[in-house]
Amino acid sequence: MAVGQERSADALILGGGPAGSTAAALLAGAGVETLIVEGDPFPRFHVGESLLPHTLPLLDRLGVHQTVRDLPHTQRKDGASFVTHDGSKHVAYWFEDGFPPAIPHAYQVRRDEFDDALLANARRCGARVLGGWRATAPRWDGKRLVGLTVRDPDGREQFIRSRVLLDASGQSSFLASRMGWRFPYPMHRKAAAVSHFRGVWLPPGREAGNITIALTDQGWFWLIPFADGTVSVGAVLDVERWRALGSAPEDVFAAAVEATPEVARRLAGAAPLLPFAAIQNFSYRVMQVGGDGYCLVGDAAGFLDPVFSTGVFLATTTAAAAAQDVIEALARHGRVDAADLAPTTALTRSLQRLFFSFIRAYYDPHFLAFFFSPSGALEIPAAIVSLLAADVLRPGRWRRTSRYRALLALARAQRWSVRLGRPLVEPLAAGPASRA
CATH class of the missing domain: 3.30.9.100 (D-Amino Acid Oxidase; Chain A, domain 2)
Incomplete structure (x- = not known):
């Protein structure tokens, strides 16, 4: 199909969920011409309904905390x-x-209400939204992404040129899937x-x-x-x-x-x-998170497991970081290069390593034996709570996570003690990775 009319935007965002709407609100609020392409009609059903405490400061920054608290189903x-x-x-x-x-x-939020509220906020901040439009292909100029070919609700294709694309397409992971960067665990x-x-x-x-x-x-x-x-x-x-x-x-x-x-x-x-x-098929890693003219945020950059409800936190946190990188890059030299997005790439990888380690530990019955019998020694309960709350952004993270690393060491010791018939704590009868 021939590509017809061409549009343009400084920042093109693929996906209007929490990651896309967060980035759009911050970019548009800073005066960056921002366009969201969203294929699904809002409001719509979605899982990932349990927020974490350290998502709330960003809701305050976006000006939507009171709105979210007042949604009909918010608990x-x-x-x-x-x-x-x-x-x-x-x-x-x-x-x-x-x-x-x-x-x-x-x-706890119903995602049809929550996502709709965040997208409405992005509109209020000045972002334009193309609802019912779907991306069909990225366009490259060498190694630089210069825009997307999209299909409108009537089936006509257009090209949208951009200085930067933020892929917030969620678990469909549009760019990684098209480019062969996505691999299952x-x-x-x-x-x-x-x-x-x-x-x-x-x-x-x-x-x-x-x-x-x-x-x-x-x-x-x-x-x-x-x-x-x-x-x-x-x-x-x-x-x-x-x-x-x-x-x-x-x-x-x-x-x-x-x-x-x-x-x-x-x-x-x-x-x-x-x-x-x-x-x-929701467990996958993505090998390329950012480059010249593009960055993947939220689930588009990888996802392992929803057990600790980290999805919305990671989505909004990495989206906010990417928005800041883009704002600074456009002000500095009018384009967005891979080096400009290095802070977001590093943050994404760091948070994935930490939370993915926590998730994998939850599938270890020896870790769970301590998790279900927390001892006040070494401040381990406080360390677990801080991870469950996503308290991982402020200074002092190493000190807070050191207790978690101590718990991992105890789990390794439990594995050997069980083999010797002298467990440190009572083993669980069954766990998520074992048969009851």
Whole structure:
């Protein structure tokens, strides 16, 4: 198909989710001509509904904190709760117990409302939005990305020229997929079945607002409550187990619930409100994050696992960093080179290494033995809380994460002590990487 009319923008952003709308609001607010290309109609369903406390300062910076707090389904979240498959072990981590100064809460949000609010804010800041438009191909001038070919809602193709592209396309990871930079994690192949429910049992008191993570055979469940009493429930399973249980997401979900007594108890009187959705192939790494005229932010730059709800934090944090790099580069020399984006690239890789290490540890039953039996020694509970809260940006990160590294060392010692028949702490009967 021939490419017709040509458009242009200083900053072209692919995707209007939290990463794209954050970058757009900051860029447009700084006077940079900004254009968002978003293929899906808003509002729309999306997972990733549990925010982390250290996302809130950026919501303040964007001027949307009050808006998010006042959304119809927003639920205050004071911590995160974890429970074994049979309910025999339970631990709640409270954000107020992190290393000071701790941010004591976050929110659970319906992503249709949250994403729509952030995109509306980007518009208010001056960003233009092309809704229903889809990118079809990048265009290069040597190693420099100079724009995108896009298709409008009527099927006509146009070229949009830009000084910089921020790929905020989420897990479709447009640029990495087109350029062959995206590779799956072969040892971490997961799939999720999810719906919203009414009638889910919730714990008493303020723990009712927490996200709950429940272990199951070769996976785990999330239970995320909203302000109206409805709950998002998802089952994350190894792909092999998914295939063994069936193909339809509702059948896989039902079989996983049946095999998980604690989740079955909580869902005994519940009914789904939405058709079940299947989310697959969401664990991948991206080999190239930035270059001349482009940067990948949020999930477009890689994703491993949703167990610690880091998605929105990583999306908005890396998007804000990229926006700042772009603003400074355009002011400095009117273009955006790979070197200009080096701070965002370094931040992205650093946060991925830290959180991916934490995620992998959660699939280690020896780590989980300590995680479910936290000792006050070495300030390990505070270190866990600070990671769960995403307290990883302010100075002193090495000191805060050193306790986490000590916990990893204890997990290695537990592995050897179990082999010798003298475990340091009581082993778990089952974990997300083992069979119940």
